[in-house]
Amino acid sequence: MTSEENPVASxxxxNAELKALLIRSYENGIDVEGAFECRNGVDHPDWDVIVTEVQKNEPSE
Structure with missing residues (x-):
């Protein structure tokens, strides 16, 4: 899937696209924790993305 097929407008x-990407990656055995450098050429800014696992909230009783 590319941004041309399904543009992100908010x-x-x-957040939903990132969540889906991380879940698919995790389920395919990829260690998604860490830093990812996203170089995008001269037409777009570059980004550094850091992914860390967080503790789940306690379920309410």
Whole structure:
């Protein structure tokens, strides 16, 4: 899937796309924790993405 096929138009959609990507990667045995350097050429900014695992919230009783 590329951004041309399914454009992201809000932060909520970006969060959903990132969540889906991380879950697919994790389920395929990829260690998703760490830093990822995203170089994008001269037309777009570069980003550094850091992924860390966080503790789940306690379920409410």
């Amino acid at each position: 932060k909520a959609e970006l």
